[in-house]
Amino acid sequence: MAGHKQRQWVKPQTPPNSEINVTPLVDVVLVLLIIFMVVTPLLEKDILVRVPDTEVEDQPPPExxxxxxxxxxxxxxxxxxxxxxxxxxxDYVNRLKRMLAAKKADEKVVFFMADDATNYGRLIVAMDGAKGAGAKVLAMATELPSNAIIQGTQVDTGTPAPAPTPTP
Structure with a gap:
């Protein structure tokens, strides 16, 4: 085995370096900084806008x-x-017809507010009547304004419904 060469291992002089080389990172950041410094003044353009003069009215328009x-x-x-x-x-449907006829087509909205004890079928009949009278949009209101008055009596809008009691 005279022709057999012995393998030689080359031992590195320094161990592998696992640290991040910061120099290229700093170079890239500085180049980006210069680009932004040059481009930023070019992006600022003033747009002239004419705003109309405003007048303050003391009285609200008539209802x-x-x-x-x-x-x-x-x-x-x-x-x-x-x-x-x-x-x-x-007279419910006829009265709604007259009231809705005086409104524009896109303003024909009717809100419904039903008492908690009202029969559901009566609410559906009222909604069908409003649709037949010409209402375009039907909506449900969950509460009245606090100063709502119906036929001279104040409506109680702050009383919560009683909680249901569990049955054994």
């Missing part, structure tokens, strides 16, 4: 009765009220 929202209230006995005015059941 238009045709612009009033329509709120249909159903009491627990099944009676109807339109905007705090009691309406007989037979």
């Amino acid at each position: 238009d009765p045709n612009n009033q929202q329509l709120v249909v209230l159903l009491d627990k006995d099944g009676g109807y009220s339109i905007n705090t005015e009691k309406v007989p059941t037979a």
Whole structure:
């Protein structure tokens, strides 16, 4: 085995370096800084906007009765009220037709507010009647304004419904 060469291992003079070389990172950051410093003044452009003069009015515009929202209230006995005015059941649809005819097409919105004890079927009949009278949008109101008055009596809007009692 005279022709056999012995392998030589080259031993590195220094151990492997696992630290991050910061010099290229600093170079890249400085180049980006210079680019942003040059580009930033070019991005600032003033846009001239003419704003109209404003006038302050001391008095609010007068309330238009045709612009009033329509709120249909159903009491627990099944009676109807339109905007705090009691309406007989037979005249409900005709009264809504007249009120909705005075409104523009996109303002034909009717809000419904039903007492907790109201029969669900009566609410559906009232909604169907409003749709038949020409209402485009039907909505449910969850609470009345705190100063709402129906036929001379203050409406109690702050009383929460009693909690259901569990049955054994």
